[in-house]
Amino acid sequence: MRFSKTFIKTLREAPKDETAKNGALLTRAGYIHKEMAGVYDFLPLGLKVIENIKAIIRDELNKLGCEEVLMSALQNPELWEKTGRFSDSEVDVWFKTELSAGGILGLAPTHEEPLTNMLRTYISSYKDLPLYIYQFQTKFRNELRAKSGILRGREFLMKDLYSFHTSEEDLDKFYSEVEKAYGRIFDRLGIGDATFETFASGGIFSKYSHEFQTLLPVGEDTIYYNGDKSVVLNKEVLNDEVLADLKVSRDELSETTGAEVGNIFKLKFKYSEPLELKYIDDNNTQKTVYMGCYGIGVSRLMGVIAEKFADEKGLAWPESVAPFKYYLVGIGEEGIKKAEEFYEDHSEETLFDDRDLRPGEKFADSELIGIPYRVVISSKTLENGSAEVTNRKTGETKIVKLEELEK
RNA sequence: CUGGGUGUGGCGCAGUUGGUAGCGCGCGACUUUUGGGAAGUCGAGGCCGCUGGUUCAAGUCCAGUCACCCAGACCA
Numbered sequence: 406m407r408f409s410k411t412f413i414k415t416l417r418e419a420p421k422d423e424t425a426k427n428g429a430l431l432t433r434a435g436y437i438h439k440e441m442a443g444v445y446d447f448l449p450l451g452l453k454v455i456e457n458i459k460a461i462i463r464d465e466l467n468k469l470g471c472e473e474v475l476m477s478a479l480q481n482p483e484l485w486e487k488t489g490r491f492s493d494s495e496v497d498v499w500f501k502t503e504l505s506a507g508g509i510l511g512l513a514p515t516h517e518e519p520l521t522n523m524l525r526t527y528i529s530s531y532k533d534l535p536l537y538i539y540q541f542q543t544k545f546r547n548e549l550r551a552k553s554g555i556l557r558g559r560e561f562l563m564k565d566l567y568s569f570h571t572s573e574e575d576l577d578k579f580y581s582e583v584e585k586a587y588g589r590i591f592d593r594l595g596i597g598d599a600t601f602e603t604f605a606s607g608g609i610f611s612k613y614s615h616e617f618q619t620l621l622p623v624g625e626d627t628i629y630y631n632g633d634k635s636v637v638l639n640k641e642v643l644n645d646e647v648l649a650d651l652k653v654s655r656d657e658l659s660e661t662t663g664a665e666v667g668n669i670f671k672l673k674f675k676y677s678e679p680l681e682l683k684y685i686d687d688n689n690t691q692k693t694v695y696m697g698c699y700g701i702g703v704s705r706l707m708g709v710i711a712e713k714f715a716d717e718k719g720l721a722w723p724e725s726v727a728p729f730k731y732y733l734v735g736i737g738e739e740g741i742k743k744a745e746e747f748y749e750d751h752s753e754e755t756l757f758d759d760r761d762l763r764p765g766e767k768f769a770d771s772e773l774i775g776i777p778y779r780v781v782i783s784s785k786t787l788e789n790g791s792a793e794v795t796n797r798k799t800g801e802t803k804i805v806k807l808e809e810l811e812k
Numbered sequence: 813c814u815g816g817g818u819g820u821g822g823c824g825c826a827g828u829u830g831g832u833a834g835c836g837c838g839c840g841a842c843u844u845u846u847g848g849g850a851a852g853u854c855g856a857g858g859c860c861g862c863u864g865g866u867u868c869a870a871g872u873c874c875a876g877u878c879a880c881c882c883a884g885a886c887c888a
Contacts, residue, residue, distance in 0.1 A: 417837060417849080418824050422880050433823095442880065496888045514888070549813070549886055557887085625887085736847060765848030783847070793847095 406729065407748075408758045411449055415770050425623060427708035428554025430720050434774045436711075436728075443551020443559035445704075450774065453728035454707050455562065459541050461593045461725060462564050462701060465586045469579075471537040471566060476519055478543060480511040484518050488679045498546035500559075512545035517698060520567050521676045528694065531571050531686045535579065539566035541703060553623055555708040556664060562704040570695040571684065573673070580671060583699050587617055587667055594706065595723030596713060600666065603628055604638040604651065607670070612650075613642065614670040617701075618663030619709050626665055629658040664709050665702070672696040714798070720775025721797045730754040731810070732776035734767045736783035744782045747792070747807060754812055755780075772797065780810065 419429035423439065431437045436451035447455055463473065485491035491511065493499060500512040513519070520538060528534065544563045551559050566583070570576040584602065591600040600619045607613040616639060618628050627640035636653050640660075648655060676682070677694040686692050707726075714721040724730060733755050735744025741759075748757040756776055758767045764781075771779045779795040786793050786804065794810070795802045 414822085414838085416823055420823065421818080421825095424881060490888070497886075498888070546887080550884095552882085734847090740847095763846055763848080763850065765846095765850085767849090768847080769849050781847075785847085 406449070406752075406756050408756060408760050413448060413450065415773055423554065425552070425554035425556065425708075425712075426715055427556065427623075427712040430715055430773070431554065431708070431711055434720055434770075436707075437555065443548060443557065445555055445558060445560075447704075450728045451707070454722070454726050455703060457726045457728070458594065458703055458706055458710075459564070462541075462590055462703070465590050465593075466537075466539055466564075466566060469537060469582055469586055471539050474520075474538055474540050476513075476516055476523075476540055476542065478513050478545065480513050480519060482509055482511060484522055484680075485511065488518055488676060490518065498548060500545045500547050513542075514544055514546045515700075516540070516542070516565055517567065517672070517676045517696075518680065521680045521682050521696070524569065524694075525680070525682055528569065528682065528684055531684055531692075534569055534571045534684060534694065535575055536569040537566060537579065538569075539564060539699075553625070553708070554712075555704050556623065556712075557625065558704065561702065564701040564703055566699040568697040568699070569677075569682070570697075571686065571692065573695055576671060576673070576695045576697050580669065580697050583669055583697075584615065587669070587699075587701070590701070591617065591619075591666070593725055594710060595725060596666075596710060599713065601628075601630065601634055601637040601663070603663070604636075604642055604647065605668070606639070606641050611671045611673070614668060616665050617667035617669075619666050619713065620661055621664045621709060621712060622662060623712065624662040624664035626663050627660060628663045629660055631657050631659075664705065666706050666709055667699070667701045669699045670697065672698055714775070718769075719773035722775045722777060724777045727775070727777050729756040729776050730778060731756070732771040732774065732779045733757045734764060734771070734779065734781045735759075736764050736781060739787060740781075740783035743787055743807070747780070747782065747810075751810070751812055782807070 413435035415435055416433045419433050423429040423432050431451065432439065435448055436454065438446040438448055440446060482491045490496045496514065498514050502510050502512065504510060541562060541564050543560055545560055548557060548559050551557055568576065568579050570579065591597045596619050600617055603616045603618045604613045605616045618626060618637065628637055629640065629643055630637040631653050636651050638647065638651065673695055674693050677696050682694045683691050684694060710726060711720055714723065731751060731754055733744055733748060735741035748755055758770065775797055777797050779797065781793040791804045791806050792810065793802055794805045
């Protein structure tokens with residue numbers, strides 16, 4: 406991408422209404438644009454980050470045999486009334502709207518009901534199971550208070566996966582496969598070291614659910630962990646019974662804050678029973694399908710990663726999610742000419758700052774935007790056919806032969 | 813929803829005791845600059861969140877309303 410051709414413009418100062426670090430930096434660097442409280446647009450750079458995150462998740466889920474779909478956002482109340490979840494007292498985050506022909510619709514805050522219902526058309530035998538179905542979709546939740554930049558929005562991107570099984574053992578088995586896949590996903594996103602599987606409230610059908618919490622000062626959840634972080638739990642389940650279950654004492658736990666980036670949940674019959682998702686087993690007996698659900702907050706992850714790696718100069722993306730690998734700057738007539746050539750060969754992975762600006766300004770923007778490597782080509786570096794490559798995170802600079810820079 | 817705060821060019825801000833708006837950044841043109849956010853000159857751009865009221869006169873006063881931020885509560 407050529408900087409001169411994009412409509413993006415960086416800002417020296419964040420808008421006054423962006424106080425959260427992630428929102429302020431992502432706005433200043435031109436990744437997102439705010440529409441209203443908790444509602445954001447993703448600009449070209451931001452969309453690339455989102456797509457990179459999705460690609461990693463997609464890769465890991467596909468390896469488990471999951472199938473991707475895209476379901477509707479508009480929801481039929483009748484369906485949700487079957488589980489009691491259209492009621493505002495039951496689910497208080499609904500956005501509801503009206504059909505001009507009469508009648509009410511909801512904007513989906515999640516998708517257990519429609520997917521479970523849809524599968525009644527396709528599941529009839531034990532031979533149809535198991536199934537693992539996921540999507541990346543915009544969710545709508547009418548939060549009382551949106552806050553923290555893109556960490557808690559009213560409209561946000563989420564990956565939601567649902568699994569369907571003939572037995573609890575099969576559900577358990579898949580659940581643990583997802584646990585491992587989530588670990589790989591967060592590793593690949595660069596936040597593996599700071600992300601912990603956390604015991605959280607499991608509702609009525611299972612004792613616990615698991616959250617994936619990334620340690621972050623602005624995180625909204627209070628979590629407790631033991632010395633080696635082998636036991637991490639959400640404050641909501643901190644009680645004597647749970648401590649006994651997990652074989653830890655209150656004294657050995659420390660408190661910190663985390664941002665929930667994922668949540669996995671054994672639903673069992675919670676939705677399949679009221680929605681009557683059944684199959685015939687090999688004894689010709691009708692049985693109810695076991696279910697699990699597994700979420701990852703995609704847009705929230707972008708905010709978490711942004712916030713996690715930011716420093717006083719700006720963003721500093723891990724290479725796996727960065728919108729580009731190289732931030733290219735040519736200095737002087739000769740340097741600019743050579744930079745043009747380099748860009749021709751590396752246009753996919755390069756943000757070429759070809760604007761008519763002084764180098765200092767480009768350097769500042771390269772740091773704000775947080776591309777992993779800044780490549781500077783000038784008459785000085787060209788003396789031995791090289792470029793100066795600066796690592797955004799470490800600040801280290803190396804002189805590298807142009808042809809050695811990988812795509 | 814409760815409490816606190818804020819709405820003035822694209823962004824950040826100032827605007828004294830009411831007299832129809834000003835600064836920095838950014839933007840356009842020209843000149844000089846060109847490895848860490850350059851300098852000069854000229855210039856474009858706002859009816860001051862919205863509605864109503866008081867007044868000869870409202871960005872400034874009053875009432876209402878909307879939006880946004882922070883804390884809390886809430887978070888299927």
